[in-house]
Amino acid sequence: MQLVVARIGRAHGIKGEVTVEVRTDEPELRLGPGAVLTTDPASAGPLTIETGRVHSGRLLLRFEGVSDRTGAEALRNTLLIAEIDPEELPEGEDEYYxxxxxxxxxxxxxxxxxxxxxxxxxxxxxxxxxxxxxxxxxxxxxxxxxxxxxxxxxxxxxxxxxxxxxxxxxxxxxxxxxxxxxxxxx
Missing domain, CATH: 2.30.30.240 (PRC-barrel domain)
Structure with a gap:
């Protein structure tokens, strides 16, 4: 099963970082370094997260193979999609996917x-x-x-x-x- 976990926003700086709009309650699990995500549109990916950090309250990600602002801007508005086991449940008792x-x-x-x-x-x-x-x-x-x-x-x-x-x-x-x-x- 696929789950949209984030939408890529604008580029941040000149080294390929992007802002992301998080759409998961578990960003540390779904958006950590090494995570491989499919994309919508599919032509943008799959993307592998190289680094992630929080800056001024926003999550910034850098993907493998994206090392400059031009590459980061090309990803704007791309949806990031994680594969999850349909039987997997969130950690909290009253939480739902x-x-x-x-x-x-x-x-x-x-x-x-x-x-x-x-x-x-x-x-x-x-x-x-x-x-x-x-x-x-x-x-x-x-x-x-x-x-x-x-x-x-x-x-x-x-x-x-x-x-x-x-x-x-x-x-x-x-x-x-x-x-x-x-x-x-x-």
């Missing part, structure tokens, strides 16, 4: 169907589930324990307790507001 969460059914605590997870968006402050609803629309659900109360991989579902307005249809909200304002006027 993206591939384990994609295609899970999302339901509320009372069993109401919300949709299916189609993507995980990793933002600086939190992760989001991108959920496709039965009508084809999408809703973003913060992957925080206050909202996502259970992940059941055996049942292939994520149980949520959404705050008001998170998954409610805008039309339903407007309708309930109209009903409320109509009652007040009577």
């Amino acid at each position: 993206d591939h384990q969460l994609i295609d899970l059914d999302v339901v509320t605590a009372d069993g109401t169907e919300v949709g299916r997870i189609t993507e995980i968006s990793h933002l600086p402050t939190q992760d989001l589930f991108i959920v496709e609803r039965p009508d084809g629309s999408e809703v973003m659900i913060p992957f925080v324990e206050e909202i996502v109360t259970e992940i059941d991989l055996e049942e292939q579902k994520a149980v949520i307790t959404p705050p008001p307005g998170l998954i409610d249809d805008r039309a339903e909200i407007a309708s309930s507001r109209d009903d409320a304002s109509g009652r007040e006027e009577s």
Whole structure:
């Protein structure tokens, strides 16, 4: 199974280093020296990590065979992909790989169907589930324990307790507001 672990950013300096946008919770495992990664587009790789270091809060990598700024710039926006064993699980008890969460059914605590997870968006402050609803629309659900109360991989579902307005249809909200304002006027 393949897992996108980073996206290459701009070149840093003149010796072939690049910034990377990390997309894994285990960068020390997936992005360490000696790691061989496939790429998207495939024409850029495979790439072997020669060195890695943190500079001003950003991870910088240098790849074997890339020794100057021109070579580093040519890799910009390339996705780095690691091969992982599909049975491998993260170290933490409540941690999951993206591939384990994609295609899970999302339901509320009372069993109401919300949709299916189609993507995980990793933002600086939190992760989001991108959920496709039965009508084809999408809703973003913060992957925080206050909202996502259970992940059941055996049942292939994520149980949520959404705050008001998170998954409610805008039309339903407007309708309930109209009903409320109509009652007040009577």
